[in-house]
Amino acid sequence: MIHIENLTKYYNDFCAVDQISFDIKKGEILGLLGPNGAGKTTTLRMLTGYFMPTSGTISVKDYQLDDNLLEIKKLMGYLPESAPLYHSMLVYDYLDYVAGLRGLDKNKKISRIRQLVDLCGLDEIMHRTISELSKGLKQRVGLAHAMMDDPEILILDEPTSGLDPNQIAEIREIIRHIGEEKTVILSTHILSEVEATCDRVVIIDKGKIVANDRMEILKQFAGQSHFIHLDILRATFQDVNDKLRAIDGVVGIEKIIEKPNGPLSVQVACKSASDLRESVYHAIKQTDWVLIEFHQETKTLETIFRELTEED
Amino acid sequence: MQQVIRICSKEFKDYFISPIAYIVISIFLLVTGWFFFTTFFYYNQADLRNFFNLLPITFSFMIPAVTMRLFSEELNVGSYEMLLTLPVTFKDILVGKFLAGVLFVAAALVPTFAYPIFIAFMGQLEWGPVAGGYLGALLLGASFVAVGLFASSLTRNQIIAFIVGMAICFTLTLIDKMLFFFPRSLLGVVGYLGADFHFQNIARGIIDSRDIVYFLSVVFIGLYGTHIVMQEKN
Numbered sequence: 010m011i012h013i014e015n016l017t018k019y020y021n022d023f024c025a026v027d028q029i030s031f032d033i034k035k036g037e038i039l040g041l042l043g044p045n046g047a048g049k050t051t052t053l054r055m056l057t058g059y060f061m062p063t064s065g066t067i068s069v070k071d072y073q074l075d076d077n078l079l080e081i082k083k084l085m086g087y088l089p090e091s092a093p094l095y096h097s098m099l100v101y102d103y104l105d106y107v108a109g110l111r112g113l114d115k116n117k118k119i120s121r122i123r124q125l126v127d128l129c130g131l132d133e134i135m136h137r138t139i140s141e142l143s144k145g146l147k148q149r150v151g152l153a154h155a156m157m158d159d160p161e162i163l164i165l166d167e168p169t170s171g172l173d174p175n176q177i178a179e180i181r182e183i184i185r186h187i188g189e190e191k192t193v194i195l196s197t198h199i200l201s202e203v204e205a206t207c208d209r210v211v212i213i214d215k216g217k218i219v220a221n222d223r224m225e226i227l228k229q230f231a232g233q234s235h236f237i238h239l240d241i242l243r244a245t246f247q248d249v250n251d252k253l254r255a256i257d258g259v260v261g262i263e264k265i266i267e268k269p270n271g272p273l274s275v276q277v278a279c280k281s282a283s284d285l286r287e288s289v290y291h292a293i294k295q296t297d298w299v300l301i302e303f304h305q306e307t308k309t310l311e312t313i314f315r316e317l318t319e320e321d
Numbered sequence: 322m323q324q325v326i327r328i329c330s331k332e333f334k335d336y337f338i339s340p341i342a343y344i345v346i347s348i349f350l351l352v353t354g355w356f357f358f359t360t361f362f363y364y365n366q367a368d369l370r371n372f373f374n375l376l377p378i379t380f381s382f383m384i385p386a387v388t389m390r391l392f393s394e395e396l397n398v399g400s401y402e403m404l405l406t407l408p409v410t411f412k413d414i415l416v417g418k419f420l421a422g423v424l425f426v427a428a429a430l431v432p433t434f435a436y437p438i439f440i441a442f443m444g445q446l447e448w449g450p451v452a453g454g455y456l457g458a459l460l461l462g463a464s465f466v467a468v469g470l471f472a473s474s475l476t477r478n479q480i481i482a483f484i485v486g487m488a489i490c491f492t493l494t495l496i497d498k499m500l501f502f503f504p505r506s507l508l509g510v511v512g513y514l515g516a517d518f519h520f521q522n523i524a525r526g527i528i529d530s531r532d533i534v535y536f537l538s539v540v541f542i543g544l545y546g547t548h549i550v551m552q553e554k555n
Contacts, residue, residue: 057406060555082408089406093399097339109327110407154403 010035010192011056011162016065018051018216025051027216028065035161038188040207041196044318048216049196050090053166056194057087069162083112086160090167092151096140100131100150103139104157111158125153128183144171152183163187165195169202181206200314214318227313237277237289240302244273252296253277256288272301324409328417332391333424341387346429349383353433367444369437373454373524377494377517380426380458380465385486387425388469389479391418392551397477411551415544419463419470426462430455450526457523460536461516465490467543474550490516493539 011033018026026048033039041049054060056067058078067074069081094103104125108118126132129149134142139150148168155163168184169177184206187193197203203210203224210227212220220227241249246264253259258280265274279285286305293300336342357372364371395401404414437451472486473479497515500508512518516539519532 054402059402059406079408079410082406085406087403087406089399089402091399093403095335095400096398097335106327106331107407110324110409112408151403 010037010070011194012066012068013056014066016052016055016067017063018048018055018060019063025216026055026062026213029213029216029218030065031211031218031221033192033194035192036188036190037209038184038193038195038207040203040210041194041213042198042200042203042210042314043196043213044198047213047318049198049213050166052213053087053164053194053196057085057164058082083158084160085162085164086155086157087164088148088151088155088166088168091144091170092147092154094139094147094150094154096138098139099136100139100142101135103150104153107154107157113158121157121159122153125156128156129153130179145173145176148172148176148180152180156187160191162192162194165193167197168195169197169199177202212314212317219317220313235279236306237279237286238302238304238306239275239277239289239293239300240272241275241293242272242299242301244296244298246273246275248296249273249275249298252292253289256285256292258285258288274302324413325417325420328409328414329420329424332418332421336387336421336425341390342425342428345383345387346432349379349429350432352379354436357436367440367446369440369451369454370524372433372436373458374521376458377461377520380461381487381490381494383429384422384426384462384465385469385472385483385490388422388466389473389482389486391422391470392473392547393477393479393482396554397479405555411548415470415547415551419466419540419544422466422470423459423463426466427459430458430462447526450524453526453528454524456528457520457532460523460533461520464493464516464536464539464543467540467547468493471543471546471550474547493517 013032014030016026016029017024029048029052041052043049051060055062058074058081062074069084072080072084074081098106101122104122105118108122113121126135129152131146131149131153134146134150139147142150148171152165152168155165165184169180172180181202184193184195188206188208195202195206207224209223210220211218239249246267250262253262253275259277260280261278263276263278265276267273277285277289284305286303290303353372353375356375357369360371392401395404405411437446437448440446468489469482469486472489473482475485476482493514493516495515495517497512497518500512503511513535516536519535522529522532
């Protein structure tokens, strides 16, 4: 569907995106993940034709970005970060304007706007000025803008930033719903969002791709090592360390909190692909410590993300 | 072409949704009306010459105030990104905004038709110079809109856009009155650059292709400059 090759963007001397190449298949929800300033927005802006790449090629279906920009724009719906809409317009007028520019005729316009109003929950704000809307409501209007003529490709730049948890859940639901038939590319620095919505993840850092894989594969790769988290009363770190070190498979023990009268919190790092919960339980049962918290943590996307993007 | 019309009508409507149009047009009518009629009875002549004499100066203030928002606001709010990623070309946007500005100038001129109608009742009004004057006003307005659009594309700050636009329009208006600052060899060229000089020719009722070419060139240069500036931004 979309093929990106050696895409590079320089702002004067600063290299924002450095030789990125990846493909996006039809019907895929792709998450573009990266810390702030990694080049996510720049990549999306080049993809939508807003910025001209310094070098590299983008092709969408059979169209080349350089030659058929207008055709590509017709296929794409784009929601920029924080939905910059015209302040002085009414929501209805704005959607009507966008529908016109998208080339919808009069009858289709009204029915499509109606559908979008239901989908994005704009019922009560249609006759309010955009400048009066809260951030979340603006984001929804922006989403309606992006989906106006039912585009084949939907590009969303941080679609859930600044929203409350209910709105986030709603917007994710909408994205998943669209993603059943359409190609969706969304950028974010929120990891749970990618876990919740995306099929595939491209992680970029300082303009370069550091990971590009299906969600399950990344998770598998991540799940190879895990930690056991323990909160224990009436024990000192020294004792716990001695006792648990003796168990085969324990790689390290890290103290998280130790208070004189409170519980001792430790994290036991386990060797990859071994479940040590049983042996840890038996070891603690032999003592007179009081175990008040005991759970295993698997390395999440968050850990992979941090490992891949952290400065050395 | 349809996209141009859609963008133009949106921009034009925007003026009348917000208070800008009403404020600018009423101040324009007040200023021109006041200066025109205070001396009108004194000269005892049934023509609009004084009205058209003053127009380039009034336009130098008024038009940059109208055009300052056209690109600056979009850049400041960021809505330019949403607009440009819709299926429109940059030329559609540019021409649409330009035409909206010209239409606005035309809308501001419509109420002044009351002057010639009023004068026609009082004396023998020659309609040729009046028609020429309005044609000239529209051409002058169009070239100042193009200049204002260019100023607006330079910055996100509307006030800077206004001042830059006004400075350029003002220079174009007054440059042929400042000829004594220039060396003799440049006089012809600099004199030709003056918008007022060309406008007064048309306002006298003489339609000369040189004057029309002048205004069309200013429009073209202004729009082309805007094109270059905006392209450079991306």
